Amino acid sequence: MVVSFRRRVLVPLLVSAAFAAPAGAQTGSGQTTSADTPSQQPTATTSDGDIIVTAQKRDESIQNVPISIQAIGTRRLDQLNVSNFNDYTQLLPSVAFQSSQPGVTTVYMRGVASGGDGNHSGSLPSVGVYLDEQPVTTIGGTLDVHVYDIARIESLAGPQGTLYGASSEAGTIRIITNKPDTAGFYGRVDGEVNMLRSGGIGYVSEGMLNIPFGERVALRMVGFYQKDAGFIDNVPGTRRFLPQPGGISVDNAAFVKKDYNDTETYGGRAALKIDLDDNWTATPTLLYQEQNSHGSYGYDPKVGDLEVQRFYPEYRRDRFAQAALTIEGQLGNWDVTYAGALLDRRAVQSSDYTDYSEAYDSLYSAVGGLAGYFYYQDNAGNTIDPRQRVIGRDHFKKLSQELRIASPVDQPFRLVAGAFYQRQSNLIFQDYQIPNLGQQVSVNGYPGTLWLTRQHRVDKDYAVFGEASYDLTSKLTLTAGGRVFIYDNSLVGFFGFGRNPGVDAADGRPYTASPFNAAGSSRTGVASCYMAGGGTLRDAYLNGGDTTAFLTTPDVGAIPCVNLGVPDGNRVVPKRADGQGVTYRFNATWKPTDEVLLYATASRGFRPGGINRRGDVGDYAADFLTNYEIGWKTTLPGGTVRFNGAVYQQNWDQFQFSFLGENSFTVIQNGPDARIRGIEMDTNVTLGALSLTAAGSYTNARTRTDLCDSVDCSAEGAKVLAPSGTRLPITPRFKVSGTARYSVPIGTARAYIQGLVAHQSSAASDLRLAKAAALGRLQPYTSANLSIGAELANYTFEIFARNLWDERGQISRFQQCGACDQRPYIVPIAPRTIGIRAGAKF
Secondary structure: OHHHHHHHHHHHHHHHHHHHHHHHOOOOOOOOOOOOOOOOOOOOOOOOOOOEEOOOOOOEEHHHOOOOEEEEEHHHHHHOOOOOHHHHHOOOOOEEEEEEEOOEEEEEEOOOOOOOOOOOOOOOOOEEEEEOOEEOOOOOOOOOOOOOOEEEEEEEEOOOOOOOOHHHOOEEEEEEEOOOOOOOOEEEEEEEEEEEOOOOEEEEEEEEEEEEEOOOEEEEEEEEEEEEOOOOEEOOOEEEEOOOOOOEEEEOHHHOEOOOOOEEEEEEEEEEEEEOOOOOEEEEEEEEEEEEEEOOOOEOOOOOOOEEOOOOOOEEEEEEEEEEEEEEEEEOOEEEEEEEEEEEEEEEEEEEOHHHHHHHHHHOHHHOHHHHHOOOEOOOOOEOOOOOEEEEEEEEEEEEEEEEEEOOOOOOEEEEEEEEEEEEEEEEEEEEEOOOOOHHHOEOOEOOEEEEEEEEEEEEEEEEEEEEEEEOOOOEEEEEEEEEEEEEEEEEEEEEOOOOOOOOOOOOOOOOOOOOOOOOOOOOHHHHOEEOOOOEHHHHHHHOOOOOOEOEOOOOOOOOOOOEOEEEOOEEEOEEEEEEEEEEEEEEEEEEEOOEEEEEEEEEEEEOOEOOOOOOOOOEOOEEEEEEEEEEEEEOOOOOEEEEEEEEEEEEEOOEEEEEOHHHOEEEEEOOOEEEEEEEEEEEEEEOOEEEEEEEEEEEEEEOOOEEOOOOOOOOOOOEEEOOOOEOOOOOOEEEEEEEEEEEEEOOEEEEEEEEEEEEOOEOOOOOHHHHHHHOOEOOEEEEEEEEEEEEOOEEEEEEEEOOOOOOOEEEEEOOOOOOOOOOEEEEOOOOEEEEEEEEEO
């Protein structure tokens, strides 16, 4: 009843704030603000003034940029204590995401979501992420860069394929750091202690130093440490497996723990600004961050609220480092920018895969379960516990370089043009282990491994781009841009079961003994590896050929042999998927007054095609998103009110759809077409000591053709998984948020009270109707934050509560395998958190 009351009362208030606030605004004159410096005192409002953004590769007022963009500036980031991805995405109405744990997050914008993305050999992301000028978009989950000493976060909705490229099909998120400052020495420190309801105690410590070295050189350093307390309990449980009688029974007594999903994050940034002369500046930067998570961030509602039963250790260690260089200067009166970076990310993860064993034991119950039907045996031939554990390692590298020029901004004809190159690679390792599994039935060279994936993926992008604007009149501007791209993706390596290397006495050749492996498979894994002279091991086995002459490939590491790639003489070369094309953007901007801007845009973005890591499944093609948008940006005289919005329609053609297919193996295929219609608005109102902000979106995203279990729905036996008209998953139809901050002077201090309320409606957890029903729907929720504090000179102190009424908001739902419908998990927002925060500037 209480939750129902909150939704009936708060949601209309948020909607009215988002769409009606400008009606009662006052007038005055606007001012421009910059990043915090020692001379700046905390202000009374959450307004960031006239924010300067670089969304179009130029410094511009956000109110003069004719695209849908939201920016959260330094002041508001600090006031709302934003420190990570989850914190700032609740303020961005067009952004949705899926997450199973920290560091494993897939971002979506404007409903461009098919679900199931984020696999290390899956589709490239549809949303690009940038840190300053450099792309940090990664395949296996968005980098959760710690947010501290950040100038602003820009959210660019809609295709940004002209200036930003392949992974900006649906939009781009840009994290812009504060730069070194030669004006003087200063710094800040901040700390926080918090306590979770039904959880433990967490804390944060952060600091920044700006150190000038003369008039032309300055260094800015940031360091941070954050401990997020756990709130999910691993409670006692048992699992029983066939065969019967005398089935196998196991418990998790060794792993029972309260609040076991804690996360520790630490790292730092350093940037050195060097003014080479009056026109040229070089800014090398270094970033390092490490995140160590334990346990599961999803709970099993069948076990209990915030409870699970896990039977093997679960952890994830995610480390990334980036070295970047930005050089900016002028040739004549043209601006020149070079941006290059090398990103290195390593992740190690252990996951309990008992649910898989439980599900497949039930599926094979008529023939004795997993242990009875297959060959789950130790070296002595004894039947063993069939539970699995997955050890995963990913080594991701990204090299990116961009060179661009921009003509003078004060001319009626303006041009931005450049060239871009990017190479990203991932060395993939997935080891599905069954402890005590016999060596003869394990993957060759990996005793105890039932299934192994070890592959090397490389994605390369080349592009030249340009965008030109011409002022037809002082009030009307036309813009046209294009990006010519080439992508070249490759994949090579091994996947599958092993092959018993023993000799069948009746045959006399190696790899002929039975059982072939723990699953008894004669077709997959080593059986499908390429042999000298052509064919596979299975072919040689059946045709009486040599069963020992395996082909090899470099750069993958220790694998039994190669079954994913293309045989070429005495080796196997990577399998390739490449293509080329053009994306575009056309825009008309009309500015009837200095306070009003109207625009219309047609733009197109793309996502490259690729190769399925399961070699017996075909490649998938590129998909494209075409966007038609009308928007407005208004500022009442005086700058006390800003009201921006956009209405759009997007056509998503044969979008890439990822799902867990046969044997719970990720498969990507091109699915149906979809159409997405929506509206998004945001407003900022300053009324003396009171500041209000609100943002909201409505998204109606539906398929226009059937989704089938094959690319061609007319193929014989094709099964319709989602009929035309099915809503796309993950993105809620409604998402709104609002903040209010009121401050009042008390002596020499300024006290304030601040609140944030966010609501989102329900959404499907999967596009496939049957799977969505098994997983359950993402339920609507409304959460609130409240803080009370004071600012005195250069000191701040605050008491806060996040998720005030302990709402169990659902971020995502998942299951461990494609057939594991018996145990869907819910990833919730953190429970109610109460804490104190203090800071000082010097």
